[in-house]
Amino acid sequence: MGGISRIPSLKDSDVDQDLAADLQSQVKEAIAQRNSLAIVGGGSKGFLQSAQVETKLHLAGHAGIIDYEPSELFITARAGTPLAEIEAVLAERKQMLGCEPPHFGATATLGGSVACGFSGPRRPYAGSVRDHILGVKLLNGHGEILQFGGQVMKNVAGFDVSRLMVGARGTLGALLEITLKVLPLPELEQTLLFKCALADAPKRMSALARCSIPLSGLAWAEGHIFMRLAGSEAAIRAAHAQVGGEPAATGASFWQSLREQTHPFFNGSQPLWRLSAPLASKIDVPEGEVCMDWGGALRWWHTACPATEVEDMARSQGGHASLFRDQQPVLGAMPPAGLLSLHQRLKKSFDPHGLFNPGVLGLH
Numbered sequence: 001m002g003g004i005s006r007i008p009s010l011k012d013s014d015v016d017q018d019l020a021a022d023l024q025s026q027v028k029e030a031i032a033q034r035n036s037l038a039i040v041g042g043g044s045k046g047f048l049q050s051a052q053v054e055t056k057l058h059l060a061g062h063a064g065i066i067d068y069e070p071s072e073l074f075i076t077a078r079a080g081t082p083l084a085e086i087e088a089v090l091a092e093r094k095q096m097l098g099c100e101p102p103h104f105g106a107t108a109t110l111g112g113s114v115a116c117g118f119s120g121p122r123r124p125y126a127g128s129v130r131d132h133i134l135g136v137k138l139l140n141g142h143g144e145i146l147q148f149g150g151q152v153m154k155n156v157a158g159f160d161v162s163r164l165m166v167g168a169r170g171t172l173g174a175l176l177e178i179t180l181k182v183l184p185l186p187e188l189e190q191t192l193l194f195k196c197a198l199a200d201a202p203k204r205m206s207a208l209a210r211c212s213i214p215l216s217g218l219a220w221a222e223g224h225i226f227m228r229l230a231g232s233e234a235a236i237r238a239a240h241a242q243v244g245g246e247p248a249a250t251g252a253s254f255w256q257s258l259r260e261q262t263h264p265f266f267n268g269s270q271p272l273w274r275l276s277a278p279l280a281s282k283i284d285v286p287e288g289e290v291c292m293d294w295g296g297a298l299r300w301w302h303t304a305c306p307a308t309e310v311e312d313m314a315r316s317q318g319g320h321a322s323l324f325r326d327q328q329p330v331l332g333a334m335p336p337a338g339l340l341s342l343h344q345r346l347k348k349s350f351d352p353h354g355l356f357n358p359g360v361l362g363l364h
Contacts, residue, residue, distance in 0.1 A: 018078070019062040020137075020145060020176050026057055027174070027355065028143040036358045039170035041080060041112035044105030047325050048116070048169070052359035057174060059111055066177065070095060074134055076179040079111025086110055090182055098126035098183040102259045111175045117167030120259040121217040121228070124209075124294045126183060130166040137177035138165065141351030149179065164346070170357045172350040186230035189216065191251025192240060194225040198287045201225060202296045206280040209295045213239035217255055220292040221265060226254055258293060265291045268302035271326040273310050275299040277319030284313075300324075 030037050038051035041059045060080040067076040070093040077086055083103055090096055100120030101113040114136075119128045135149025138161075149162040165175060196204055201220040208227060209218060214235050217228030227245060229236045240247075248254065257263035266272065268289075279296045291300045303310060307323065314321035343361070347354075 017061055017063055017080075019080075020139070023057065023059070023062060023139055023174065023176070024143060024145060027139055027141075030055070030355055031141075031143055031353055034353070036355055039115075039174050039357055041109040041115075042082070042105065042107030044103060044108040045112055045116050047104075049360060051170075051357040057356075059174060060107070060109060062176065063109075065089060067179075070182075073182050074179055075182055076135075076177060077110050078177050079109060079114075079175040081110045083108040083110055083113055091185070094185045095182045096185050097132065097180065099123060099129045099132050100126070100259060101129060102261070104260060110178055114166055114178055115168060115170050115175060121219060121255055121293055124297065125215050125217070128166075130163045132181045133162045133166060133178070134181055135179040136162045136165055136175055138173045139176055140173040141353055141355045145176065169360045171347060171360050173356060186214075186216065187232050188236055189228060189230045189252070190236050190240070191217075191248040191254065192227045192229065192243070192245030193248045194227065194245050195223060196220065196225045197223065198283060198290060201292065202280045202282060205292070205296045208243060209279065211239075211243060213242060215295075218293075218295040219255075219258055220296070221254075221258070221263065223287065226251070228255060258291075263291070265300070265302075270302040270304050272324045273301045273303060273321050274324040275301055275310075275314045275319055275321045277314060277317045281317035281319065 027037070029035075035055055036051070036053040037055055037057040038053050039059060040056045062078045063080040063082070065075065065077045065081060065086065067074070068089065073095070075086065075090065083101065084106065087097065100122040102108075102118050102120055103113075114129055114133070117129050133149070135147070138146050138148065140146060149160075165172060194204070194208075198220065205218055205220065205225055208225070209215065214229050214231035215227065216230035217226065219226045226248065227243070228251065229239050254263070270289075276297060277299060281296075283290060283292075283299065285301060285303070289302045292298065293300070301310070310321050
């Protein structure tokens with residue numbers, strides 16, 4: 001087993017800054033003065049609702065890759081480290097973040113990506129952000145710095161606090177450091193196209209997903225199913241022969257535009273809803289209003305329909321819906337009614353003074 005692989009170009013530069021002590025002092029001062037704090041990273045997720053306070057706890061300066069051991073498939077970095085920097089360092093060693101987190105802007109940080117919990121097109125086939133979290137260092141609402149998890153994946157008994165932070169949007173504390181599992185880059189990727197009407201897409205994608213092929217993306221847009229294969233040249237050639245389809249010359253740019261929501265579909269003027277539904281469930285809306293990812297399990301819908309109508313439609317298909325983008329910042333996914341009390345108890349345990357991000361996710 002090799003030792004820890006340091007990154008001199010980052011460790012010796014201005015981007016390597018440990019501001020933990022200063023951040024802790026700010027939190028303790030806020031507790032003493034009974035103030036609340038809005039946790040701020042790179043600001044790339046500004047379309048989401050921010051905390052309902054003006055005093056900010058800035059994490060973007062708390063940056064730098066701390067540990068990276070390619071042979072052990074993990075990386076540890078401070079929360080303010082730019083996501084692009086981490087991906088570039090991993091790519092040099094032919095590795096990647098398997099959850100393919102979207103940036104939504106050049107200033108995206110690792111901490112913000114984990115706190116929001118968004119995953120890209122590879123999510124059903126390589127796992128979500130939560131699946132790749134190995135450990136975190138957290139500054140909680142008591143002003144304590146706590147360490148959870150480690151650098152290797154293992155089964156744990158009890159509560160997995162590290163993964164609890166994914167999608168919590170900073171309501172339970174400020175992430176200081178994050179350790180993630182990383183994956184090897186595939187030898188080759190190829191995107192295949194299948195002409196398909198929207199009405200037929202869910203069942204057809206569900207059938208494709210059941211094939212024994214090296215899938216890394218399956219989406220519907222522009223009247224076509226886009227299938228991304230990843231693996232060895234031989235495996236991709238065999239999969240192509242099995243399922244057919246036409247090679248897409250611009251496959252890589254399509255998946256990038258889907259991940260970062262720069263595809264023309266996302267330029268629609270109507271509010272954008274995020275729907276989760278069973279793979280083969282039907283869609284009864286105009287083709288131009290919908291785009292699908294994750295093999296049909298994730299559906300984006302531009303519509304001015306009332307929220308109750310959108311939510312009822314999602315529930316009728318066995319799924320749920322949340323408003324993702326609008327003219328004003330949106331709240332984000334609220335905890336289901338049955339789990340709200342659990343979320344509130346967790347908030348009280350980690351942040352008893354209601355210090356962090358009040359109002360976000362409906363928690364105070």
